[in-house]
Amino acid sequence: MxxxxxxxxxxxxxxxxxxxxxxxxxxxxxxxxxxxxxxxxxxxxxxxxxxxxxxxxxxxxxxxxxxxxxxxxxxxxxxxxxxxxxxxxxxxxxxxxxxxxxxxxxxxxxxxxxxxxxxxxxxxxxxxxxxxxxxxxYPAAKIGEDLKSFWNEREFITAYRMLAGDNYRALERKWTVYNLLKALDSVAGDVAECGVYNGATAYFLALGIERGGRRRVLHLFDSFAGLSQPGAADGSFWRAGTLACPEEVARGNLARFSDVRFYRGWIPVQFPAVAGRQFCFVHVDVDLYQPTRDSVEFFFPRLQAGGMLVCDDYGFDSCPGARRALDEYFAGRPERIVHLPTGQGLVIKLDPRAAAAN
Ligand SMILES: C[S@@+](CC[C@H](N)C(=O)[O-])C[C@H]1O[C@@H](n2cnc3c(N)ncnc32)[C@H](O)[C@@H]1O
Known part of the structure; x- marks a missing residue:
């Protein structure tokens, strides 16, 4: 030129x-x-x-x-x-x-x-x-703030790049989950993820457990055959079978952590295996209405007071069913859904006795 x-x-x-x-x-x-x-x-x-x-x-x-x-x-x-x-x-x-x-x-x-x-x-x-x-x-798109200090967290960024390459779209969501979990030292219980894919978020959940002060088990649920059939609430973005990833890939990415358990199958078929356990943190990331609803219905009652549920898909136009599942479930409950700017929906479990007293 x-x-x-x-x-x-x-x-x-x-x-x-x-x-x-x-x-x-x-x-x-x-x-x-x-x-x-x-x-x-x-x-x-x-x-x-x-x-x-x-x-x-x-x-x-x-x-x-x-x-x-x-x-x-x-x-x-x-x-x-x-x-x-x-x-x-x-x-x-x-x-x-x-x-x-x-x-x-x-x-x-x-x-x-x-x-x-x-x-x-x-x-x-x-x-x-x-x-x-x-x-x-693309006038509707908004780039966030410059100079975020976590961009220089070497261990975190290196792990992220190992799992996701140079696509940083999910970086803030991973950082959020990792930090929320690290903040839960005072809450007992295991950690679960519904929708695992290649184990990228699960890696940061396992790292968060490792960095925390308690022994916890990480329970991972996925079909490893991709999405189930989208329903009427899910719009037209998704197709059955997308996001399939072999279980071996997720297992390989998590190989360095102990206390990780895999449950292969359609949600909620494998949930009874953990019915007797309590949880401090649950990550729901299955994109669709029905498995999101099933995951929240099963895990929220098993969250300890002060524990957290994060739905990765809550704020995305591509996942209207996931948002609806959360909105419906929490409509009659005291907890509120915090719509994070990352697109995640965060719910903090209240102490049922304190909530009832108010
Ligand atoms: C967006 S990916 C999960 C990404 C992962 N949480 C991460 O951040 O690295 C969605 C996953 O949900 C799983 N999935 C979707 N519907 C499911 C269902 N009905 N039962 C079991 N797994 C399902 C898919 O196989 C896929 O691995």
Missing amino acids: DQADRGRLIELTRFAPGGGHCFIAPLADVPPGDREEDPFGSPLVLFEDGIALGPPHSLHAGIREAGGGRYSHWKDSLYLSASDNSDPRVNRRRYQIYVPAVRSGAVGRALASLDALAEGYTPAEAYAAVERCLAAL
Whole structure:
């Protein structure tokens, strides 16, 4: 790609006060700015001394009141604020807008956000560019916060990559389950998982048990033949037999842990094998209404007070049946379902005597 294909930089030299931290620069010979019918349409990127500012498309009240580099290309003007809310007429900084060559449509805007990254970009600039890129291509998707410290938990990340490769979509859910279980040292009982697949979550359950202060058994239930037949509550996303994984794969992944027991079969056929046990943590991850309902009905009464049930599928549009199963089961009970931003549903078992007294 030669320089002409990469778009152009335009120097901004005229700024009029726009109230608060906001200044207004007139623009000419640039693509259309944001407007009522296309509020995220502008592909322009604003730089201050070579560093991209943002967020773009900011509300003008936010530019005036908070500033901090917020800007908006609205119609034929740029409403901007300096990174430190200084006055761009006198702060001796250089303001440039990058006008990408590919300027139309969502793909153009996405490419522009990457193209605008300067050589030697910082991790924060890369993160912001990818945010803008995804916002253009898939506006409903939301990238979460940057700089999460658990990304640097070496043992956890290494284990995750061993089990799931470089697909990090489930990373936060695994981290959540692992940490919830580690927090349950004061609650007695075993741990169970319904829906095991290759044993990736089970691995972190076993690790959580290992790191905790109690001896517990991990009980793992799966058909190892994939999903059962979806029913009317399950929508159209799933097919019977998807997510089949040989039991040997899960056993291999968990080989280094003792006190792990496998129960192969359709849920709930094997549940009676653990009918006499108590549990501190149950992970339900079978995607469909009926096995979710069966799992919750069997295990929730066997959870100790203070114990937790996590349904992996609760907050996913692909699993309406799992959500319905939980909503129905807990509708008449004192416990509430906490809809976590990971998509998981968490329920903490209350002490039945305390709940009855209230
Ligand atoms: C999403 S995967 C589980 C993933 C696993 N919990 C993890 O995070 O690594 C769903 C699993 O549920 C199992 N499953 C679905 N319906 C089932 C049923 N009716 N009885 C037994 N297993 C079932 C499938 O075989 C599959 O392994």
